[in-house]
Amino acid sequence: MQKFVQNIVTFSLRNTGFVLFATIALLVGGIYALQKTPIEAFPDVTNTRARIITQWPGRSAEEMEKMVTLPISKVMNSIPRKSNIRSISLFGLSVVTVQFEDDVDDFYAQQYVANKLSGVDLPEGADASIEPPSGATGEIFRYIIKSDLPLREVTSLQDWVIERELLSVPGVADVVSFGGEEKIFEIRINPTELKNYGLTPLDVYDAVSKSNINVGGDVIEQGDQAYVVRGVGLLESIADIENITITLYGSTPILVRNVAEVVMSHKPRLGQVGYNDQDDVVQGIVVMLRGENPSAVIESLKAKIEELNTRTLPENVKIQTIVDRTTLVDNTVHTVGKNIVEGVLLVSLIVFLFLYNWRSTLIVASVIPLSFLFAIIMLKIQGLPANLISMGSLDFGLLLEGTLVIVETVFVSLAAVSARVGPEKFMRMSKLGIIKKSAGSVASYIFYALLILIVALLPIFSFQKVEGKMFTPLAFTLGYALLGSLILSLTYVPAMCKLLFKKPVVERENFVTRFFQKNIYRLFDFSFRHKRATMGVFAAILVICVARFMTYGSEFLPQLNEGAIYIRATLPNSVNLEESTKLTKEMKNLLREKTPEIDFVLTQTGR
Known part of the structure; x- marks a missing residue:
């Protein structure tokens, strides 16, 4: 295995152009995969x-x-x-x-x-x-319909126009309506008139049911034309219902309007939605299919809503976005991106302080984003989404373990040769053999070290159900990043050392390295002379840490503040909708009065 690893390093040094081309391809492919890979705030554990x-x-x-x-x-x-x-x-x-x-x-x-x-x-x-x-994280979008039209007409637009159009967006599983009034025709029967005509409510029901129907006929041919015969009987207005014949009283038809009053009404309401100063609005909740990319679905959804607002809906009806999952996803991407940038800067600072060479710093720092992009490409190939937990699991110390050892070993070897032969001769001589010998001397150890880290993730793949859905993407992401770091350490890093370390290399000391060298030796000498005291101190630290860990709080999911607070109030089952809405309005007004930082308050009452 040691010879195999050294052959990889040799191949990379002899084919530097190919290695750089593959690195550029990795960079481009990783950026493309990052744009196309579904990114979720949290994994779907259902x-x-x-x-x-x-x-x-x-x-x-x-x-x-x-x-x-x-x-x-x-x-x-x-x-x-x-x-x-x-x-x-x-x-x-x-x-x-x-x-x-x-x-x-x-x-x-x-x-x-x-x-x-x-x-x-x-x-x-x-x-x-x-x-x-x-899934449990399927809700990606909420909106309300702003209009000065009656609430029933707004509800009809939601049910017959908006919902149908939004369901046509790829990746949308369902559109759930909340609030509003569903229009119906209500027949208010007069019991006295029914008794006078000797009728029952069932007679009225049967007459209306049988009248609200279309029937198909045959085809009549006249000359070279064929005409379809059909009976149209669907009820469309109050007048149509009022003129339905219930029975004949002698030769006089008894109509619905003779025994009842027909009015426009709505079904019994079970829920109501409020938004800021508006106490009764129509809300739509868009649910995404499992496995879809929320960013892509929301982008298509916004395009469809823009089309509805500008071309389809009346001028006094507009769809207003209330909750957009993109904000949460963007926070996730921002958090991960911030961690990567901070990690690169911190690693660059530490490497530069100890090696005092910008070329070695560049090589080490560039491995972090390249390993991350390699992991994203593998996730895309496997069809796994990325999320805050999996991407946040990347440990830059583990990813740079092999890179730091190889860069430092090559740097020290070249510095020693440069000091021995002099700058002019060093510039003219070939460094390929020095880099090959120094990098090859530690490459096999790096291979086994990173391989052990990857194998250590295998137990996580045996998790099932909720824990499996939660932590398997984490194991894949970290495993792929470690694999990418291993490949880059054996190929990209030696090739970059060959390209960048052409000029004389000099080991330089600064106040930081001198401070650590001086004090670390003193600390070792003190600890070695006071073995019992040292062991006692660390035993006390262990006991304190264990005791603190036993009382330390824990979270099932990492905290992600997207700027929204969900408040749920439970009332007795016997409370009617009117009273529940009244209490909800009082809570909403109190929140807005006491907390001026609130952007909006969306309330849902009932079901």
């Missing part, structure tokens, strides 16, 4: 799942559980490779979640659940649908 949402308006939670949730759960129990089934039943709503094993893909889960759902015998009026595949 298991593969298929969620069945069933609505049955007006039914109690007990009825939903007995007639909807239990039949669906029973059928779903026979699905292979499922891990568990969870459900919740609410007033008019049933949610059944089927979770699968780690290696099951979303398409398998959705397809199998859809096939099983088709065999469930649901009661009449119950509408079941399967939620598109999205």
